[in-house]
Structure formats: structure tokens, C-alpha cells
Amino acid sequence: MSAFRNIKLLRLCLAILCLPVAAAGQSAPDAMTTLDSADTPANISRYEALISDLESRYGAYHVDLSETLVGLGRAYQEKGDYAAAVSALQRSLHINRVNNGLYDSGQLPILSLLIEANKARRDWQALDQNYHYRYWITRRAYGEKDPRQLPALYDAAHWHLDAYYGGVDEYPLPHLLKAYDLYTRAVRILEANGGPDNPDLVTPLYATARTLYEMRQLAANFFAGEKTGISEDNRTGFNERTTDSENQLYAIVGNTFREGKQALERAIAIYRNHPELPAEERAAALVHLGDWHLLYDKTGKALDNYHEVYSIAGSEEGLLKKIDGLFSEPRSIPVLRLPDNGQPQQSPVDKDANVNYVIASFNVSETGRPFNIHILEAKPANDASMRRQARQDIRGTRFRPRFEKGQPVASTNVNFRYVFPGTLQ
Incomplete structure (x- = not known):
């Protein structure tokens, strides 16, 4: 073991001697730091020289090449050459697998860099693969029920929602089904570690309900299209699902109201069983349940939930002001x-500078329905079909109504930015 360590140190010293910027006696980490702080073109040249030297001395699969290729990939990313970055990072990943095995957690930072490059290149297929491979490795490393896998799980689930909103695939339904599966898996993991009343369950329960609602919308659009003769070009994927397992997923879509309601009621129960949690969060959970009823045209139930929110506040002025803000x-x-x-909750559709959108002004009834819709601004500016589509989509959007003195009221001149889905392609 001592001889092997000495050989490895000798190799590192020889590699350092190949770097013009490394001072005599500088350690390998110091050399890497010097590379990281150098100008990008020179940085790339030095990494390439170091890689060439390592290859000539120790072969194409030496373990030290993996880390050096990561440095090269980062340098290419700084330069904006994402194709070259992907090439270097993929080779780094391969060398890591050869030396350390398919399940080695040392691949995780490489995959994170690859994911950044995939996003920059808009390579959605590679992005999908790398999100799931990163999650798979994390799961293998920590175990099926270990909560340390949750960050990678959530990243993969969020990607599928982003892919659905962005229209990156011809048939978007599988993205919703995969997001739903991942969020429900998160619920099971948190239950196993903190019990059925674990407060950490609230956000994956909310995410499950949100995904269920998107399934419902997709199903509604599909069946509405079928009635008007649109079946092959429906862009949903419903007509692609024929196996028994896929038919079981139809049941999920058909029961979205019931399952989403159960998830939201469970969140409310968690807050009820944890009185130490902020009262405004419990109030928000009740508001979400009211919103859910409103989305499914159960207006009376929605108003009951909204009024119950005010009963939580009682005479506590500070809490009442926060609740008023939910209905302002x-x-x-x-x-x-x-x-x-810890990341911004923003879809790539909204972050993309090239998105198509409209800014509209309209009124909202006391039951949350928009009417008198006027387009104030649009991109592209003169596309009449997109304006028609925007009006149709806004008309189909449900709004939580504004409240005054604890009662819903109509609102006028509401401004709303609508971003067209499917702009990531």
C-alpha cells in the first residue's frame, strides 16, 4: 500500500511539472486551484496538456484522468463551448465507471455538471437520462428508504414537470406519470423515517396534488379534442397507452379529484396534529383545499374552506392580515x-428569453372565472392564432377570487402574463 501511495504521489508530481504556471513544490490540489483561477483559453490548454501527459504515462483509463477531465469540462463550460464540455465530462464519467464501478457516488458531481451542459445545449433526451442516472446512483448509495436521496429525487421529478410544461416531447403524459411516481415515492420515504404525521410530508403531498391536476387537464384537453375529431395529433399520449399497466394509470387520471383532495386533507391533518407549526401555514393548507374544490367546480365547498380559513385567525390581527393577503x-x-x-421554483419556460407570451387584462367573477379578456401585449406581436389560443386558455383558467370583509367579490382590470407551453422545443 505504501509503495502504491508513493507511485501515485510521483505521478502527480510529474504531472505538476508539465504545468508552466505551477511553482516548484506546488501540490496537485494547488495546481488545480491555479488552473481554476487562470484565464479560460490558457486553462483549457493546460488541462489538455496534463491529460495528454497522463495518457502517455499511464494509459487512457487512469483514475486521475477523470478529475482532470472534469476540470477541462468546467473550463469549456466557462468558455460557453458546451459540446466540448459534454465530451470531456462524458469521458470523465466513463473512466470513473471503469475504475470504480457503475454505482460509485464519485459520478454525482460529474453528472451535475453534465446536467448544466445538457440544459445549455437544450439536449432534453440527455438531460432526462442524466437526471435519472443521478437519482439511481443516489438511491443505490443511500438505500431505498434513506431521505438523503430526496434532493436527487426532487430534481428528477421537477425536471419532468418542466418537460411537460415546456412540451419537449410529442407525448407529454409520461412526464406527468413519472413526476407523480417520484413525488409519491418521496411521501413513502418520509413516512418511513418520520411517521404519517411527519411535517416534511406537506410539500411532496402538495406536489402530488399539483401533478394530479395537470393529468386532469391533459385528459380533459385530449377528450375534448377527440370530440372535435382531433385524435392522432393530440400531443398527449393517451391514445398510445394500450397495455394493462397503462390502463391502470387511466384510473389515476380518472380519480385525480379524489386523490388530490386526500393529499390536501392529509396536509391539513398534519398541521392540525402539529400546533407548534405556523398558523399561517395551516391557513394556507385550507386555502389550497378550497382552491382544489374550485378547480373542480365545487364552488360551495370551496367557499366553506375559504371561510374556515378566517376562523383560524379569530381576533389575532397579525394572522388575519396574512390571511387577507391570500385573498387580496x-x-x-x-x-x-x-x-x-433550495432552488428557485421556476420552469425553464419562464426562464427562456425566447418564450411566446401575452399580457392580458380581464375581469374575474366572484366565483373565479375570467371574462372580458383583452390582449395588451403579445410575442409574437401579430400572430392572430396565438392571441385566440391565449384567450381560450385564459378563459379556461380558474382564479381564486378576491375577498372583501370575508366574502368573495368580482375584480376588474386584472393583468396576467400567460406563457405559451411547448416553447422548449
């Missing part, structure tokens, strides 16, 4: 937060 203006629903893992 019409809000498109559902407004269900996702487990954000």
Missing part, C-alpha cells in the same frame, strides 16, 4: 409549492 387579489390556481431543494 385574484390568483390563478392551483398555487401548490414544490419541494424546492
Whole structure:
């Protein structure tokens, strides 16, 4: 073991001697730091020289090549050459597998860099594969019920929602089904570690309900299209599902209201069983249940939930002000937060500078329905068909109505930015 360690140190020293910027006696980590701080073109040249030297001395699969290729990939990313970055990072990943096996957790930072490059290149197929491979490795490393896998799980689930909103595939239904599976898996993991009343369950329960609602919308659009003769070009994937297992998934779509309601009621129960949690979060959970009823045209039930929210506040002025804020203006629903893992909760559709959108002004009734829709601004500006589609989609959007003195009221001149889905292709 001592001889092997000495040989490895000798190899590192020889590699360092190949770097013009490395001072005599500088350690390998110091050399890498120097490379990281150098100008990008020179940085790339030095990494390439180091890689060439390592290959000539120790062969094409030496373990040290993996880390050096990561450095090269990062340098290419800084330069904006994402194709070259992907090439270097994929080779790094392969060398890591050859030396350490398919399940080695040392692949995780490489995959994170690959995911960044895939996004920059809009390579959605590779992005999908790398999100799931990263999650698979994390699962193998920590075990089926270990909560440390949750960040990678949530990243993969969020990707599928982003892919659905962005229309990256011809048939978007599988993305919703995969997101649903991952969020429900998160629920099971948290139950196994903290019990059925674990407060950490709230956000994956919300995410499950949100995904169920998107399934319902997709199903509604598909069947509406079928009635008007649109079946082959429906862009949903419903007509592609014929196996028994796929038919079982039809039941999920058909029961979205019931399952989503159960998830939201469970979140409310968790807050009820944990009085130490913020009262405004319990109030928000009741608001979400009211929104859910409103989305499914159960207006009476929705109003019952909304009024119950005010009963939580009682005479507590600070809490009452926060609740008033939930009803201060019409809000498109559902407004269900996702487990954000410390990251901004924003779809790539909204982050993309090239998205198509409209800004509309309209009124909202006391039951949350928009009417008198006027397009104020649009991109592209003169596309009449997109304006028609925007009006149709906004008309189909449900809004939580504004409240005054604890009662829903109509609102006028509501401004709303609508981003067209399917702009990631």
C-alpha cells in the first residue's frame, strides 16, 4: 500500500511539472486551484496538456484522468463551448465507471455538471437520462428508504414537470406519470423515517396534488379534442397507452379529484396534529383545499374552506392580515409549492428569453372565472392564432377570487402574463 501511495504521489508530481504556471513544490490540489483561477483559453490548454501527459504515462483509463477531465469540462463550460464540455465530462464519467464501478457516488458531481451542459445545449433526451442516472446512483448509495436521496429525487421529478410544461416531447403524459411516481415515492420515504404525521410530508403531498391536476387537464384537453375529431395529433399520449399497466394509470387520471383532495386533507391533518407549526401555514393548507374544490367546480365547498380559513385567525390581527393577503387579489390556481431543494421554483419556460407570451387584462367573477379578456401585449406581436389560443386558455383558467370583509367579490382590470407551453422545443 505504501509503495502504491508513493507511485501515485510521483505521478502527480510529474504531472505538476508539465504545468508552466505551477511553482516548484506546488501540490496537485494547488495546481488545480491555479488552473481554476487562470484565464479560460490558457486553462483549457493546460488541462489538455496534463491529460495528454497522463495518457502517455499511464494509459487512457487512469483514475486521475477523470478529475482532470472534469476540470477541462468546467473550463469549456466557462468558455460557453458546451459540446466540448459534454465530451470531456462524458469521458470523465466513463473512466470513473471503469475504475470504480457503475454505482460509485464519485459520478454525482460529474453528472451535475453534465446536467448544466445538457440544459445549455437544450439536449432534453440527455438531460432526462442524466437526471435519472443521478437519482439511481443516489438511491443505490443511500438505500431505498434513506431521505438523503430526496434532493436527487426532487430534481428528477421537477425536471419532468418542466418537460411537460415546456412540451419537449410529442407525448407529454409520461412526464406527468413519472413526476407523480417520484413525488409519491418521496411521501413513502418520509413516512418511513418520520411517521404519517411527519411535517416534511406537506410539500411532496402538495406536489402530488399539483401533478394530479395537470393529468386532469391533459385528459380533459385530449377528450375534448377527440370530440372535435382531433385524435392522432393530440400531443398527449393517451391514445398510445394500450397495455394493462397503462390502463391502470387511466384510473389515476380518472380519480385525480379524489386523490388530490386526500393529499390536501392529509396536509391539513398534519398541521392540525402539529400546533407548534405556523398558523399561517395551516391557513394556507385550507386555502389550497378550497382552491382544489374550485378547480373542480365545487364552488360551495370551496367557499366553506375559504371561510374556515378566517376562523383560524379569530381576533389575532397579525394572522388575519396574512390571511387577507391570500385573498387580496385574484390568483390563478392551483398555487401548490414544490419541494424546492433550495432552488428557485421556476420552469425553464419562464426562464427562456425566447418564450411566446401575452399580457392580458380581464375581469374575474366572484366565483373565479375570467371574462372580458383583452390582449395588451403579445410575442409574437401579430400572430392572430396565438392571441385566440391565449384567450381560450385564459378563459379556461380558474382564479381564486378576491375577498372583501370575508366574502368573495368580482375584480376588474386584472393583468396576467400567460406563457405559451411547448416553447422548449
